[in-house]
Amino acid sequence: MIGTMPVAACEGGLIQPTASDARPLGARHTEELASFVIESVWSDLPAPVQHEAARAFLNWVGCAHGGAFHSAVEQALPALKALSGSQACTVIGRGVRLDPLSAALLNGLSVGAHAFDDAHVETVVHPAAPTVAALLAYAEQHRVSGSDFLHALMISHEVQCRLSCALAVGPAACHVGHYMTGLTGAIGVATGVGKLMGLSAKQLVWAMGIAAMQGGGFRSSHGTMSAAFIPGNAGRSGLLAAHLAANDFTCHAEPLSSPNGLLSVVGRPSYPEALTERLGQHWECMNVAIKPFPNGCLIHAATDVCLELARLHSFSRGDIERVEIQVHELSLALTGKDEPKDSYEAQVSLHHWAAAALYYGRADLNEASDACVRDPAIIALRRRIFASVASDLRPDEARASIVLQSGQRLEAQVSPHIGSAKRPLSDEQLEAKFLSQAQDHLGTERTRHLIALCWRLPLALDVGRAAPGFWG
Amino acid sequence: MIGTMPVAACEGGLIQPTASDARPLGARHTEELASFVIESVWSDLPAPVQHEAARAFLNWVGCAHGGAFHSAVEQALPALKALSGSQACTVIGRGVRLDPLSAALLNGLSVGAHAFDDAHVETVVHPAAPTVAALLAYAEQHRVSGSDFLHALMISHEVQCRLSCALAVGPAACHVGHYMTGLTGAIGVATGVGKLMGLSAKQLVWAMGIAAMQGGGFRSSHGTMSAAFIPGNAGRSGLLAAHLAANDFTCHAEPLSSPNGLLSVVGRPSYPEALTERLGQHWECMNVAIKPFPNGCLIHAATDVCLELARLHSFSRGDIERVEIQVHELSLALTGKDEPKDSYEAQVSLHHWAAAALYYGRADLNEASDACVRDPAIIALRRRIFASVASDLRPDEARASIVLQSGQRLEAQVSPHIGSAKRPLSDEQLEAKFLSQAQDHLGTERTRHLIALCWRLPLALDVGRAAPGFWG
Numbered sequence: 001m002i003g004t005m006p007v008a009a010c011e012g013g014l015i016q017p018t019a020s021d022a023r024p025l026g027a028r029h030t031e032e033l034a035s036f037v038i039e040s041v042w043s044d045l046p047a048p049v050q051h052e053a054a055r056a057f058l059n060w061v062g063c064a065h066g067g068a069f070h071s072a073v074e075q076a077l078p079a080l081k082a083l084s085g086s087q088a089c090t091v092i093g094r095g096v097r098l099d100p101l102s103a104a105l106l107n108g109l110s111v112g113a114h115a116f117d118d119a120h121v122e123t124v125v126h127p128a129a130p131t132v133a134a135l136l137a138y139a140e141q142h143r144v145s146g147s148d149f150l151h152a153l154m155i156s157h158e159v160q161c162r163l164s165c166a167l168a169v170g171p172a173a174c175h176v177g178h179y180m181t182g183l184t185g186a187i188g189v190a191t192g193v194g195k196l197m198g199l200s201a202k203q204l205v206w207a208m209g210i211a212a213m214q215g216g217g218f219r220s221s222h223g224t225m226s227a228a229f230i231p232g233n234a235g236r237s238g239l240l241a242a243h244l245a246a247n248d249f250t251c252h253a254e255p256l257s258s259p260n261g262l263l264s265v266v267g268r269p270s271y272p273e274a275l276t277e278r279l280g281q282h283w284e285c286m287n288v289a290i291k292p293f294p295n296g297c298l299i300h301a302a303t304d305v306c307l308e309l310a311r312l313h314s315f316s317r318g319d320i321e322r323v324e325i326q327v328h329e330l331s332l333a334l335t336g337k338d339e340p341k342d343s344y345e346a347q348v349s350l351h352h353w354a355a356a357a358l359y360y361g362r363a364d365l366n367e368a369s370d371a372c373v374r375d376p377a378i379i380a381l382r383r384r385i386f387a388s389v390a391s392d393l394r395p396d397e398a399r400a401s402i403v404l405q406s407g408q409r410l411e412a413q414v415s416p417h418i419g420s421a422k423r424p425l426s427d428e429q430l431e432a433k434f435l436s437q438a439q440d441h442l443g444t445e446r447t448r449h450l451i452a453l454c455w456r457l458p459l460a461l462d463v464g465r466a467a468p469g470f471w472g
Numbered sequence: 473m474i475g476t477m478p479v480a481a482c483e484g485g486l487i488q489p490t491a492s493d494a495r496p497l498g499a500r501h502t503e504e505l506a507s508f509v510i511e512s513v514w515s516d517l518p519a520p521v522q523h524e525a526a527r528a529f530l531n532w533v534g535c536a537h538g539g540a541f542h543s544a545v546e547q548a549l550p551a552l553k554a555l556s557g558s559q560a561c562t563v564i565g566r567g568v569r570l571d572p573l574s575a576a577l578l579n580g581l582s583v584g585a586h587a588f589d590d591a592h593v594e595t596v597v598h599p600a601a602p603t604v605a606a607l608l609a610y611a612e613q614h615r616v617s618g619s620d621f622l623h624a625l626m627i628s629h630e631v632q633c634r635l636s637c638a639l640a641v642g643p644a645a646c647h648v649g650h651y652m653t654g655l656t657g658a659i660g661v662a663t664g665v666g667k668l669m670g671l672s673a674k675q676l677v678w679a680m681g682i683a684a685m686q687g688g689g690f691r692s693s694h695g696t697m698s699a700a701f702i703p704g705n706a707g708r709s710g711l712l713a714a715h716l717a718a719n720d721f722t723c724h725a726e727p728l729s730s731p732n733g734l735l736s737v738v739g740r741p742s743y744p745e746a747l748t749e750r751l752g753q754h755w756e757c758m759n760v761a762i763k764p765f766p767n768g769c770l771i772h773a774a775t776d777v778c779l780e781l782a783r784l785h786s787f788s789r790g791d792i793e794r795v796e797i798q799v800h801e802l803s804l805a806l807t808g809k810d811e812p813k814d815s816y817e818a819q820v821s822l823h824h825w826a827a828a829a830l831y832y833g834r835a836d837l838n839e840a841s842d843a844c845v846r847d848p849a850i851i852a853l854r855r856r857i858f859a860s861v862a863s864d865l866r867p868d869e870a871r872a873s874i875v876l877q878s879g880q881r882l883e884a885q886v887s888p889h890i891g892s893a894k895r896p897l898s899d900e901q902l903e904a905k906f907l908s909q910a911q912d913h914l915g916t917e918r919t920r921h922l923i924a925l926c927w928r929l930p931l932a933l934d935v936g937r938a939a940p941g942f943w944g
Contacts, residue, residue: 072721075716075721076719076721078719079715079718079719079721083573083712083715084557084573085557085558085559086558086571088557099556101555101556101573101574175736177733179685183688206698209693209696209698210701212688213688213689213701214686216684216686216687218684218732218737220726220730220731220733221681221685221723221727222724224723225722226721226723226724229716233685239555240555243552243554243555247548250547250696250697250816252694252698259692260649260690260691260694261649261690261692262690264647265647265690344722
């Protein structure tokens with residue numbers, strides 16, 4: 001299966017087709033999606049979907065503050081300053097302003113830098129980082145109400161998730177080396193920004209097409225600063241696409257499912273029905289989970305099961321002979337890095353997080369640090385981690401055993417892990433995550449104030465002016 | 473064969489491997505390419521390669537003036553103005569200044585707008601539009617000598633051509649719906665700009681990687697404004713990538729040929745040896761041809777063979793019963809559009825150009841106009857054009873017969889067509905092409921002066937200041 005994304009069903013049966021259900025490639029899926037976006041009304045969204053939008057925004061702002069001084073941001077900011085003259089939009093947490101495209105790039109990069117943002121685990125797409133970055137850049141230049149903002153956010157997420165399903169969830173497949181956020185992120189963003197701009201159906205299709213023409217990115221970026229560059233670039237690309245389309249810059253009338261469009265070129269094959277099936281009834285974006293740990297979403301189950309081992313059993317670390325962890329095949333394919341050399345590589349190292357979670361009973365930003373990655377005790381434990389694939393496990397499940405030197409075996413299982421879509425972080429846990437990321441920079445009081453402002457976003461009349469504390 | 477790029481040999485035998493010659497995927501091709509770029513010295517380039525660089529530059533400037541008021545540029549410029557605050561760099565021919573990234577985008581778009589730029593026909597990559605756009609944006613901000621500029625230009629072309637060969641020339645293959653300039657353009661550009669910046673080998677590899685992470689674009693863009701957006705975006709992306717890498721923003725140490733890198737993900741399979749084989753001895757960029765006609769490079773042979781029919785034979789247009797044209801399979805796969813509705817679709821319509829060339833005995837910007845595309849006489853003749861594939865023809869070859877109502881058959885063949893790499897436009901023809909594009913805007917005298925300035929570029933001490941006439 002390595003080399004193509006494996007077959008897996010999206011929750012709720014979005015993708016359960018028979019061959020006879022499928023319309024031919026070339027049917028007007030993009031147009032149908034555009035009509036849905038235009039007709040969608042915030043007040044028609046189910047309350048849980050509306051609340052999830054507020055949670056996604058809150059998490060994004062927390063991650064933006066958490067990533068604002070990340071080394072990837074430190075390296076990117078001077079380069080973008082040199083290329084950007086305008087001061088229209090804010091780089092969150094940095095007191096710096098750039099042109100809208102560069103600000104969208106930097107904020108998306110910052111939110112993705114710790115890999116602490118969110119994930120649709122079946123397709124490994126991370127929709128919020130580019131989405132909110134682009135919407136904020138737009139909202140700093142134009143009056144946008146809080147509810148319109150959150151509506152656009154969920155539309156972007158929905159488009160990204162459906163497109164990613166069309167490429168990677170059975171019966172679709174694509175090369176596992178594609179970075180889904182790079183392929184589909186900008187298209188969702190263009191749709192969300194386009195909704196705010198009031199684009200016509202034709203313009204929305206063009207916006208999606210122009211965004212698709214900028215889509216790309218590969219998993220060879222992982223373990224480097226470029227992994228977070230991809231969501232940053234997706235936000236920038238989607239923002240530009242919407243602006244071009246608003247000005248009647250044209251693209252194909254069916255840029256996604258025509259024979260030389262995104263789905264046909266990248267899919268092996270694709271399943272374009274995922275774009276339109278039960279639109280408005282089924283919200284695939286509800287399968288986006290806010291991350292509980294700052295690492296790749298395919299490591300979450302392994303991380304959680306090791307935390308569970310540490311919670312359930314008492315053992316001395318020195319007594320561990322070996323740790324056997326079973327995970328979904330995609331998890332091992334993308335995160336089976338047993339000797340990470342720094343915090344970047346650790347983001348995609350199941351072995352590191354299993355060791356750190358077992359050792360410290362925690363999996364937070366401290367465990368993501370270079371110091372922890374290079375700690376001899378962690379390295380020693382990492383070498384005792386043995387990961388393998390179990391065909392009965394889904395991507396959000398794992399089981400593990402510690403084999404002690406005495407021969408005793410201690411076991412645990414998570415199905416699904418904490419912070420998965422089926423077992424999401426509570427609002428209180430979300431606030432605690434926000435505090436853990438922002439309070440070092442902002443202080444506790446200001447952080448709590450910012451959290452309260454985020455929760456009140458649905459009532460804001462003008463997002464760009466409602467809460468300067470978001471931007472500073 | 474449709475669906476993958478067909479097997480074809482690059483001139484001079486760059487790609488004639490046996491399986492046993494190939495190093496495994498994952499070998500350090502990118503690093504080897506970076507070392508070559510760093511060690512390359514302008515004075516070591518063969519004189520024909522140096523001269524081709526000057527020709528490429530001249531052609532680019534002519535196309536920039538020719539495209540400066542194209543409708544695609546008209547639609548894009550206001551959108552980019554709204555998003556760009558800086559005035560650092562010039563939009564050629566428009567008296568407008570934008571930030572460097574936006575200027576690179578606009579100028580690449582303008583040069584590609586009429587599809588009159590250049591082409592490496594075996595891979596259908598168009599290297600100059602993004603390259604010169606990005607190098608000029610850099611040269612407006614930094615002191616760059618003319619020879620350094622032209623050196624960087626040829627390095628960008630060479631990297632693009634080799635990468636494109638690695639993806640699309642046998643034994644490599646990829647989906648024909650990929651737009652090669654979108655996939656490989658930014659990587660070449662990043663290398664060229666990186667050479668000017670004096671990047672280290674490690675930084676150059678990162679620059680290529682960051683550029684690869686932005687690579688994309690599909691042939692569903694063709695026939696719309698987005699077709700020219702792709703080279704524009706490639707220039708912008710490569711420029712940004714070089715700046716990020718210069719600031720030690722990291723990427724994979726082997727972003728192109730590692731298992732989840734560009735070549736492995738997109739290739740079916742790829743042939744990474746094309747990146748490094750006989751580097752410095754063989755210049756694949758010498759197979760880039762400056763376009764003789766403003767249309768897709770896979771239409772050039774059909775256009776030329778129809779011009780040849782008009783030259784060789786005397787016949788009345790009303791006597792034409794049918795025209796039979798034989799071309800390479802890729803030509804028909806990508807340009808077999810028999811009812812183009814406007815000038816954009818005509819760029820990829822073999823039928824339009826065959827009809828227009830036969831009717832007018834010319835194939836210039838007039839024949840590319842909406843007026844010509846919608847002319848009833850041309851439409852009537854277009855319906856008498858019948859194109860088919862001949863397996864013995866290369867992409868730069870075609871044969872054609874006019875069948876008259878009398879039953880008489882008039883024949884012609886081009887192998888290769890005028891303006892192909894093997895039968896390039898002369899310097900004088902290049903100047904005539906430049907004049908045809910620029911003199912309406914600039915007047916004949918100023919255009920001739922600009923042509924002279926372009927030829928003198930190798931002697932310029934500071935490209936950004938040597939010739940304000942380039943920019944205005």
